[in-house]
Every structure is written in structure tokens, then in C-alpha cells.
Amino acid sequence: MKELLKKIINEGNKLGYVEAGVAVQKSSELEYENELVRNVKNLSLDELRIRITLKDGRCGVSISSPEEWKKCLDDAYTLAKISNPDKDFKSIPELKKAFPVKKQFLKLISSDNLIKFSDELINSAKKYDKRISIEDISISQGNSNLFLMNSNNIYNNEESGLLSASLSVKCGGTNAFESHSSFNMFKPREIAEKASELCINSLNPKKYKTVKTSVIMDYYAFSSLVSACLVGSLSGYNVQKKRSVFAEKMGEKVMDEKITIIDNGLMENGLFTSSRDSEGVPQQKTVLIDKGVIRNFMYDTYTALKENKESTGNCGSISSRPSVEETNFIIKKGDISFEEIVKDVKNGLYVTNVIGEHTVNPVSGDFSLPVINSFSVKNGEMSFPVKDTMISGNFFELLKNVRYIGNKYRQENSVVCPVVCFDNVQAVC
Amino acid sequence: MDLQKIIKKYSENLDFLELNLRSSRNEAISLNDGLTNTSSSFGNGHSVRALFKGAWGFSASNNESVEKTIMKAVENAKFLSKTNKFKIKKFELNPIKGDEKSLCRKNPFDIDKKEKIKNLMVIEKEIKKDDKIKSASLAYSFSNINSHLVNSFGSDVSFERTYSYAKCVVFAKQGEKVEIGYESLGKKQGYEFIDSLDFSMYQNAVNKAKKLLSSKPAPAGKFKVIMDSIMAGTFFHEAIGHACEADAVLQNNSVFKNRIGKKIGAEYVNVYDSPIEEKESTGNYEYDDEGIKSGKLCLIKNGVLENYMHSVETATRMGVEPTGNGRKENITGNPIPRMSITVVNSGTWKTDELIKDTKEGIFLKGCSNGCTDTLKGDFTFEASEGIIIRNGELTDETIKGACLMGNTKTILNEIDACTDKQIMDWSASRCGKAGAYVPVQSKCPSIRLLKCLIGGVQ
Known part of the structure; x- marks a missing residue:
């Protein structure tokens, strides 16, 4: 593949700056109907992406397969030629030394072993409680080999392998979901037991009330809101575009001082850990919010150079420009355990999950979301599961006043966060 | 490639075999506050599903031969049939022959890309006449899909579909407040769809964002x-x-x-x-x-x-x-x-x-x-x-x-x-x-x- 990329770069250098990436992907998956495997599936796909940028910033992207590289290069060039010049464009990234990363790499396991894995998942759920049945399972593994080269001598090749499992269980008209993705082999039992416990606890829900109350947000619920509006508001691109509530607020205190946020592209075994980002810039650790104060935003090369800064290694893709994306987006944990948080809540809601997080306003942070698998908390104890209840408010306002931050992490996609407790959240029923 | 022949060759002993060849072409042109983003993609691939003794196997690829993918799908089905408790009963399908033609009258991929950008620039200028609109993203996208499907019951169905889309996101700002107005339209048509658009979709997005500024x-x-x-x-x-x-x-x-x-x-x-x-x-x-x-x-x-x-x-x-x-x-x-x-x-x-x-x-x-x-x-x-x-x-x-x-x-x-x-x-x-x-x-x-x-x- 390196030879092919060299050819593309040599050919493309006559036209402008060239960046070319190839992804070679193999994956396999078991598809289920309830608890029975109904289909064994595998995919083998290649993709080539070429981005050409002319000196005056005109830019074009084309995507196809590696065999089509000549037409792909032509298309990218044609698109670049007709684009508008961009005075903010300075250069594509230069070669810089990357930091060492610690990341496991899982080799594709056989279909036999995948089935054994899923059997254990199912059996553990049913063993937890006889009333549990399986609503949905998905088990997949993917292996991708990524190559990247550009006109400025950057070359990178990284292979990664990920195993993902998710399980929905149901019981008496209620259900619960749990999932895990990892570069390591993991035990399915823990997922099964968590989902089953949550499902059983959610049985026989009762009406809550329309009231302002304390809300303990568990990992799924909190990370949903974080990715729906907080992540984007710390993107350098959105800030430059004034599409962020944090625009022009660098150095200001915008959140509770209990909150520190770090984008860490080098986090050990993080799902988005990599030595280089999509345009070949070394990934790094960037403190975005320090004790409630804005210290930095995330940048790719284009947005960084626009402000004469350096990229923070947050380029998400070379298929467009700019493209700022988070890596492992960490809300720093606190020092109080979940049990202690609950103990200290007199009246409130414990929200494990919400639905419809894509309805959150990504700029203003306004949200109103139905809660699922959630519980009334009374005098420091879980009281009863609730039904037909929504929580609403403005996420950025909530972040200004945080009561507790839990002492354990969990990663959901790119967001790494603890359990968090807020006061005065509107519950609607 | 005679797909029927290939299907015949591999479907012996199978309950069902289906092969789908697809090629697609896409183009996206957007304008974000004067800055263009242009991309195209094209490619082809195929997918196969096989049913053996009631068990499904699936395989898809864009870098392997059709025959290799068929063998992989059959292998997956045979593997599953050994342990499978989930069984699909043998079924019959009437063979269907069909060819759905694209409705496209004006191929969007033949239209000068410069013209598309020029169009968007005119719209952006018009949108920004409103002093509350501080930022706008406008986009056209086009896609063309060709599909050829054959199965072991003798069906042979092709279609070609062309879709054209126009999208618009505007950001209105007043003091600290920022609100978004989003509108999109799409039709199974060619560039004639873009030709038919007037300013109303964009005006709706502008009105929406502005209205939200004063909404409770x-x-x-x-x-x-x-x-x-x-x-x-x-x-x-x-x-x-x-x-x-x-x-x-x-x-x-x-x-x-x-x-x-x-x-x-x-x-x-x-x-x-x-x-x-x-x-x-x-x-x-x-x-x-x-x-x-x-x-x-x-x-x-x-x-x-x-x-x-x-x-x-x-x-x-x-x-x-x-x-x-x-x-x-x-x-x-x-x-x-x-x-x-x-x-x-x-x-x-x-x-x-x-x-x-x-x-x-x-x-x-x-x-x-x-x-x-x-x-x-x-x-x-x-x-x-x-x-x-x-x-x-x-x-x-x-x-x-x-x-x-x-x-x-x-x-x-x-x-x-x-x-x-x-x-x-x-x-x-x-x-x-x-x-x-x-x-x-x-x-x-x-x-x-x-x-x-x-x-x-x-």
C-alpha cells in the first residue's frame, strides 16, 4: 500500500498539496433474532481518500477504491480547481514526531469463538434471573489497517482491531441495554449482569411528578448530553464560526470549578487513541476546561493555522476541510463514590439513560429528553422505577452548578466520564 | 458477467442464493460562509446472501471477486447450519424480471460544478442580507445508484435511481443567543430538481432561526x-x-x-x-x-x-x-x-x-x-x-x-x-x-x- 500511496503523492505533487489515505477493513458479525443467531456476516472493503489543496487554498476531495486511484486523483483535482480560493489556508501538516501510544490490538477471532462468546452472554443474562429474555444482541469485530501519506513526507500506518458487544434484555414489558467495545478480549458476563439487573430493577414503574429536582446522571445519560452539545462547543471550528456558546470566552470561567475536561488522544487503551490523527498530526493531551475555566479548544491544522496556533491533533477526516473532532473526550472524575452520591440525595431522580439525544440543540444546549431505566431517589435510597418522565433544561446552565462528580470512569464512544449529580433539573411527567 | 450462470453454478444444494451488484456515484458541494467544500465518491461492490439448511450466510466486498464472495457467504451459511437453532423454512418465490429506469432528466454529474457553486454563492448573499444571520452552510448533493439483483428463483431485477438534495443551515445571532434554522428538500430527480427551487426554502430557514431568537x-x-x-x-x-x-x-x-x-x-x-x-x-x-x-x-x-x-x-x-x-x-x-x-x-x-x-x-x-x-x-x-x-x-x-x-x-x-x-x-x-x-x-x-x-x- 505504501508504494501505491507514493505513486499517488508523486503524481499529485505536480498539481498541489496531496494527502492520501487508504483504509483496508475486514469485519465479521453475528446477527441475532432474540437469542438465536440468524446470520453470519462478513465484510471486506477498501477505501481510498484523496484530498488535493492548491496553493491558494482551493480544495477538492475524492473517495473511491485503491484501484481507481488515477480517476480519484483526477476528480479531486477537478473539484479543487472549481472551488473558491481560501485566504485562511496556509499549509497541510508538516512531519512531526509522534508520542508513543499504549494500545492493545485484537486479532480477528473465529466465528466459533464469537458464538461461544455470545452463548456466555445469553446464559449469564438468563442465569441472573429466570424472567429475563433476550430482546437483541449484536456482536461484531472489525480490523482496520489505515495508511496515510502527504506531500510533506508524513507517512503513517496503524492497524487496529475492536470487539463490540451489546445486549438488550426484556422482562414484563420493560427492557434494558448494555454494551461494551474494547481492543482487549473482555468477559461478556459483566455486560449481561448489568443489563439484567437494570431490567429487573425497572419493573413496575410508577408515575413521577413535574418538579425541579436533583438528578444523578449515569454514564449513558451524561455522555449522551456531553456528545450532543458540549463536545461541539469546544471545537475550534465552531468557536471561530461563533457557533459555540464559548466563543470569545477563552480564559473565562464558564462552568463549575469541579469540572475539568481533557481531550486525550494518547489515553491508554482509549477507543480513539492513536499516534496520529486523520491528517497525520501527532495526537496529544489537551486541557480544554481547567476547573471550570476555558484553557483551549480543539483544532485541526486548518483551523489552528487560521489563528497562528498549532493543531491539537484533532483532525477527524481528510474528506472535508476543516474537520475538527474529539479523540477521547474526558470529563475528569471526582472523589465521591456513586453510593455516597445517592446517600446524599433527599429527593431526586437517578437517570441511567435517555432517548432522542439528537433532539438536543447542539449550539444552545437546550434539551428535553424522555428518561428510560430511571429511578426515584428518596432519602438517600433508590425508591421506585419511573415511567413517562422527561428531564429538560439547558445543559450549559447545568454545568455551572454541579453537586457531585463520581470517582469512576467509563468510556462511551469518544466520551470518557464519571456519574454526575445536578440540582434543580426540571422533571416533567 | 452472466450473473444467472454464476447463480446457477453455486446455488446447487442451497435453499436460496441472491447476488446484488451495485455501483454508486455521489457528489457533494457545499458553501460555508464563502468557503467551498467539494467532494465526490464513486465505486462498486457486491453482496451475497445464501440460505443453507435454514441458516443464513452473508458476505460483501469491493475488493474480492464475485465468486469468492459467494463462496464466503455459502461458507458462513454452512458454518451456521451446524449449530443453528434458528431455521428458515424452505420457501418459493415467483421469479421477477424488472428494470426500473432513472427518472433523471438532467444528469447532475454533467452539470458544470462551477455553476453549482455560483448558485450557492448567490443564495448565500441573499441570505446574509438579513443582518441577524451571521453564518450559513448551504449544500447540494447528488447520488446515483445502479443495482442489479439476481436470485436462485430466477429473479433478475435492475434499477437506477438518481437523487438530488438541497440543504441549508443558518445561524442567527442576537446578543449572546445563537439559534439554528435548518431546511432541506430532496427528490428522486436529477438537476431539474435544483433548477425548480426558488428562494422559499432558504427564506424558511432564515425565518425559523430568527423566530427562535425571540421564542420562549x-x-x-x-x-x-x-x-x-x-x-x-x-x-x-x-x-x-x-x-x-x-x-x-x-x-x-x-x-x-x-x-x-x-x-x-x-x-x-x-x-x-x-x-x-x-x-x-x-x-x-x-x-x-x-x-x-x-x-x-x-x-x-x-x-x-x-x-x-x-x-x-x-x-x-x-x-x-x-x-x-x-x-x-x-x-x-x-x-x-x-x-x-x-x-x-x-x-x-x-x-x-x-x-x-x-x-x-x-x-x-x-x-x-x-x-x-x-x-x-x-x-x-x-x-x-x-x-x-x-x-x-x-x-x-x-x-x-x-x-x-x-x-x-x-x-x-x-x-x-x-x-x-x-x-x-x-x-x-x-x-x-x-x-x-x-x-x-x-x-x-x-x-x-x-x-x-x-x-x-x-
């Missing part, structure tokens, strides 16, 4: 609600449509299981899924992704549940004919029951009479997003704007962030009126399920709900 947060609680036709389309899609998909029923994940022939809502509720409703709709198709000819399917007639939507597999297992709802996004997945164009019959109310009759309530317009849990029947979706109704009149009080929540089992009984006009929603909507996105649209009247939970912040 939605109130929280239970209200009498009128939904406009666009929101009603999403409502029927989310609240009713997903629970009528036969795979959800077979997985015991639908509240409509064992409810065929039963009354599930008020008698003037008539709901259809119709891929043939409007030939230029992005939800329109002549053949589904299993080569089954499509038609108008009645889901709910006079409040009674009539049919589920089926793929070949779900129809076989439930002993009915396939309904032509087997759809997939691309080569990476199997066709499963999906919606196309959700159609709801109109009623007799004039909109202004309905508002007058409502007295106190909320008029909700447009819809950004929604989702459903088919097992419990819980759904939620958000109106893009809302207007308070007081004393039987629309006031000038607008609200934002009105999120509606309900349950499929009970909500249909809350519908007590439909207006007399069906309106086609041409928004560029896509429905996501099991990781695959397919274009869907709707054609509905406005409806009234007697009682509905709205999650607001006031």
Missing part, C-alpha cells in the same frame, strides 16, 4: 396539541410505522404483535405505507431491494390494524405475501422491513376551524428528529417551532424546544381530528435502523391530539 422555552406538561402535516408525518412514522415492521413483531419487540384485525385507534385513522405514492419522492421505488414489486400497503384502516410491512423472510415466516418493504442502504447489509412514504388520509376539518375549536393549546410545526422503542412503544420527537393557541386563535407567542413524548399503545386514541388537506413533506429525511439509513418521506394532514406530554423547561 416550551412549557412543560400535558397539552392539547395540533401538529402540522410535517410533524404528523414524523409522528406516524415513529409512533405507528416502526411497530408495524414485521421483523419487530417476529422478535416480540412490537406493541402491535397479535393485534392484526384489532382496533388500535380512532376510526378516522387511516395509515398507509406507499412506495408508489409520489414518483419523485425519495421514498419512492418500483422494486424493493429483494426485487419485489412495490405497492400501496394499508397499515391501519378506520382505526383497525390491517397489515405489517414485510421483507421476503418475514412474509415467509408469517405466511403472507412479501409487501415490497425489504430495503437496505448499500451492499453492507441485508434487506429488512422498512418504511417508504408514510401516507395518512385527510379528514374534514379546515385548519382555522380546528384552531378555533381547540381554544387553548399548542400548534407544533415542523420536526427535527425522533426515535422509538418499539417494545415498550415509547417515542419522542421534537417540533422545530411551536405557537401558543389561546381563545381559539394563534397568538404571537412562539416557543422552542418542544419535545413530545408518548406511547404507541395509547396515543392513537388521543387523535380526535385530521384536517382536510394532505401535504407532501419533501424534506430530505432518512430513517435509520440497524445501522442502515434509507430515504423516507411522508404525506399527511395536520392532526390534533387531545392530550400530549411536552417536555419543556418552563
Whole structure:
């Protein structure tokens, strides 16, 4: 593949700056109907992406397969030629030394072993409680080999392998979901037991009330809101575009001082850990919010150079420009355990999950979301599961006043966060 | 490549073998505050599914030979057949021959790309005449899909579809406040669709964003609600449509299981899924992704549940004919029951009479997003704007962030009126399920709900 990329770069250098990436992907998956495997599936796909940028910033992207590289290069060039010049464009990234990363790499396991894995998942759920049945399972593994080269001598090749499992269980008209993705082999039992416990606890829900109350947000619920509006508001691109509530607020205190946020592209075994980002810039650790104060935003090369800064290694893709994306987006944990948080809540809601997080306003942070698998908390104890209840408010306002931050992490996609407790959240029923 | 010959060669001893060759071409041109983003993609690939002794195997690739992919799919099916408890009974399909031609009159890929950018620049200039609009993203996108499907029952179905889309996101700013206005339109047409557009879509986005600047947060609680036709389309899609998909029923994940022939809502509720409703709709198709000819399917007639939507597999297992709802996004997945164009019959109310009759309530317009849990029947979706109704009149009080929540089992009984006009929603909507996105649209009247939970912040 390196030879092919060299050819593309040599050919493309006559036209402008060239960046070319190839992804070679193999994956396999078991598809289920309830608890029975109904289909064994595998995919083998290649993709080539070429981005050409002319000196005056005109830019074009084309995507196809590696065999089509000549037409792909032509298309990218044609698109670049007709684009508008961009005075903010300075250069594509230069070669810089990357930091060492610690990341496991899982080799594709056989279909036999995948089935054994899923059997254990199912059996553990049913063993937890006889009333549990399986609503949905998905088990997949993917292996991708990524190559990247550009006109400025950057070359990178990284292979990664990920195993993902998710399980929905149901019981008496209620259900619960749990999932895990990892570069390591993991035990399915823990997922099964968590989902089953949550499902059983959610049985026989009762009406809550329309009231302002304390809300303990568990990992799924909190990370949903974080990715729906907080992540984007710390993107350098959105800030430059004034599409962020944090625009022009660098150095200001915008959140509770209990909150520190770090984008860490080098986090050990993080799902988005990599030595280089999509345009070949070394990934790094960037403190975005320090004790409630804005210290930095995330940048790719284009947005960084626009402000004469350096990229923070947050380029998400070379298929467009700019493209700022988070890596492992960490809300720093606190020092109080979940049990202690609950103990200290007199009246409130414990929200494990919400639905419809894509309805959150990504700029203003306004949200109103139905809660699922959630519980009334009374005098420091879980009281009863609730039904037909929504929580609403403005996420950025909530972040200004945080009561507790839990002492354990969990990663959901790119967001790494603890359990968090807020006061005065509107519950609607 | 003689696909029939290949199918014959490999289908011996198999219950079913299907091969789908696809090629696609896409182009996206966008303008973000004067900055262009241009991209194109093209490629081809194939997918194969095989049924052996009741077990499915699937394989897809864009870098292996068709024959190698077939062997892999067969190997997967044979592997599963050894341990499988889930077995599909042998089924028969009538061979179908068909060729669905593209409706495109003006090939969007032949149009000078410069002209597209120039168009967008003119629109951007016009939008930014409004001093509250600080930022705008405009985009055209085009896609062309060619598919050739053959199976071991002798079906041989091809289609070519061209889609064109226009999208617009504007950001209005006043003091600290930033609000978004989003509009999109899409048709199964060529560049003639772009030619037909006037400024109204863009003006709507601008108006929406500006209106939101002065809108109050939605109130929280239970209200009498009128939904406009666009929101009603999403409502029927989310609240009713997903629970009528036969795979959800077979997985015991639908509240409509064992409810065929039963009354599930008020008698003037008539709901259809119709891929043939409007030939230029992005939800329109002549053949589904299993080569089954499509038609108008009645889901709910006079409040009674009539049919589920089926793929070949779900129809076989439930002993009915396939309904032509087997759809997939691309080569990476199997066709499963999906919606196309959700159609709801109109009623007799004039909109202004309905508002007058409502007295106190909320008029909700447009819809950004929604989702459903088919097992419990819980759904939620958000109106893009809302207007308070007081004393039987629309006031000038607008609200934002009105999120509606309900349950499929009970909500249909809350519908007590439909207006007399069906309106086609041409928004560029896509429905996501099991990781695959397919274009869907709707054609509905406005409806009234007697009682509905709205999650607001006031």
C-alpha cells in the first residue's frame, strides 16, 4: 500500500498539496433474532481518500477504491480547481514526531469463538434471573489497517482491531441495554449482569411528578448530553464560526470549578487513541476546561493555522476541510463514590439513560429528553422505577452548578466520564 | 458477467442464493460562509446472501471477486447450519424480471460544478442580507445508484435511481443567543430538481432561526396539541410505522404483535405505507431491494390494524405475501422491513376551524428528529417551532424546544381530528435502523391530539 500511496503523492505533487489515505477493513458479525443467531456476516472493503489543496487554498476531495486511484486523483483535482480560493489556508501538516501510544490490538477471532462468546452472554443474562429474555444482541469485530501519506513526507500506518458487544434484555414489558467495545478480549458476563439487573430493577414503574429536582446522571445519560452539545462547543471550528456558546470566552470561567475536561488522544487503551490523527498530526493531551475555566479548544491544522496556533491533533477526516473532532473526550472524575452520591440525595431522580439525544440543540444546549431505566431517589435510597418522565433544561446552565462528580470512569464512544449529580433539573411527567 | 450462470453454478444444494451488484456515484458541494467544500465518491461492490439448511450466510466486498464472495457467504451459511437453532423454512418465490429506469432528466454529474457553486454563492448573499444571520452552510448533493439483483428463483431485477438534495443551515445571532434554522428538500430527480427551487426554502430557514431568537422555552406538561402535516408525518412514522415492521413483531419487540384485525385507534385513522405514492419522492421505488414489486400497503384502516410491512423472510415466516418493504442502504447489509412514504388520509376539518375549536393549546410545526422503542412503544420527537393557541386563535407567542413524548399503545386514541388537506413533506429525511439509513418521506394532514406530554423547561 505504501508504494501505491507514493505513486499517488508523486503524481499529485505536480498539481498541489496531496494527502492520501487508504483504509483496508475486514469485519465479521453475528446477527441475532432474540437469542438465536440468524446470520453470519462478513465484510471486506477498501477505501481510498484523496484530498488535493492548491496553493491558494482551493480544495477538492475524492473517495473511491485503491484501484481507481488515477480517476480519484483526477476528480479531486477537478473539484479543487472549481472551488473558491481560501485566504485562511496556509499549509497541510508538516512531519512531526509522534508520542508513543499504549494500545492493545485484537486479532480477528473465529466465528466459533464469537458464538461461544455470545452463548456466555445469553446464559449469564438468563442465569441472573429466570424472567429475563433476550430482546437483541449484536456482536461484531472489525480490523482496520489505515495508511496515510502527504506531500510533506508524513507517512503513517496503524492497524487496529475492536470487539463490540451489546445486549438488550426484556422482562414484563420493560427492557434494558448494555454494551461494551474494547481492543482487549473482555468477559461478556459483566455486560449481561448489568443489563439484567437494570431490567429487573425497572419493573413496575410508577408515575413521577413535574418538579425541579436533583438528578444523578449515569454514564449513558451524561455522555449522551456531553456528545450532543458540549463536545461541539469546544471545537475550534465552531468557536471561530461563533457557533459555540464559548466563543470569545477563552480564559473565562464558564462552568463549575469541579469540572475539568481533557481531550486525550494518547489515553491508554482509549477507543480513539492513536499516534496520529486523520491528517497525520501527532495526537496529544489537551486541557480544554481547567476547573471550570476555558484553557483551549480543539483544532485541526486548518483551523489552528487560521489563528497562528498549532493543531491539537484533532483532525477527524481528510474528506472535508476543516474537520475538527474529539479523540477521547474526558470529563475528569471526582472523589465521591456513586453510593455516597445517592446517600446524599433527599429527593431526586437517578437517570441511567435517555432517548432522542439528537433532539438536543447542539449550539444552545437546550434539551428535553424522555428518561428510560430511571429511578426515584428518596432519602438517600433508590425508591421506585419511573415511567413517562422527561428531564429538560439547558445543559450549559447545568454545568455551572454541579453537586457531585463520581470517582469512576467509563468510556462511551469518544466520551470518557464519571456519574454526575445536578440540582434543580426540571422533571416533567 | 452472466450473473444467472454464476447463480446457477453455486446455488446447487442451497435453499436460496441472491447476488446484488451495485455501483454508486455521489457528489457533494457545499458553501460555508464563502468557503467551498467539494467532494465526490464513486465505486462498486457486491453482496451475497445464501440460505443453507435454514441458516443464513452473508458476505460483501469491493475488493474480492464475485465468486469468492459467494463462496464466503455459502461458507458462513454452512458454518451456521451446524449449530443453528434458528431455521428458515424452505420457501418459493415467483421469479421477477424488472428494470426500473432513472427518472433523471438532467444528469447532475454533467452539470458544470462551477455553476453549482455560483448558485450557492448567490443564495448565500441573499441570505446574509438579513443582518441577524451571521453564518450559513448551504449544500447540494447528488447520488446515483445502479443495482442489479439476481436470485436462485430466477429473479433478475435492475434499477437506477438518481437523487438530488438541497440543504441549508443558518445561524442567527442576537446578543449572546445563537439559534439554528435548518431546511432541506430532496427528490428522486436529477438537476431539474435544483433548477425548480426558488428562494422559499432558504427564506424558511432564515425565518425559523430568527423566530427562535425571540421564542420562549416550551412549557412543560400535558397539552392539547395540533401538529402540522410535517410533524404528523414524523409522528406516524415513529409512533405507528416502526411497530408495524414485521421483523419487530417476529422478535416480540412490537406493541402491535397479535393485534392484526384489532382496533388500535380512532376510526378516522387511516395509515398507509406507499412506495408508489409520489414518483419523485425519495421514498419512492418500483422494486424493493429483494426485487419485489412495490405497492400501496394499508397499515391501519378506520382505526383497525390491517397489515405489517414485510421483507421476503418475514412474509415467509408469517405466511403472507412479501409487501415490497425489504430495503437496505448499500451492499453492507441485508434487506429488512422498512418504511417508504408514510401516507395518512385527510379528514374534514379546515385548519382555522380546528384552531378555533381547540381554544387553548399548542400548534407544533415542523420536526427535527425522533426515535422509538418499539417494545415498550415509547417515542419522542421534537417540533422545530411551536405557537401558543389561546381563545381559539394563534397568538404571537412562539416557543422552542418542544419535545413530545408518548406511547404507541395509547396515543392513537388521543387523535380526535385530521384536517382536510394532505401535504407532501419533501424534506430530505432518512430513517435509520440497524445501522442502515434509507430515504423516507411522508404525506399527511395536520392532526390534533387531545392530550400530549411536552417536555419543556418552563
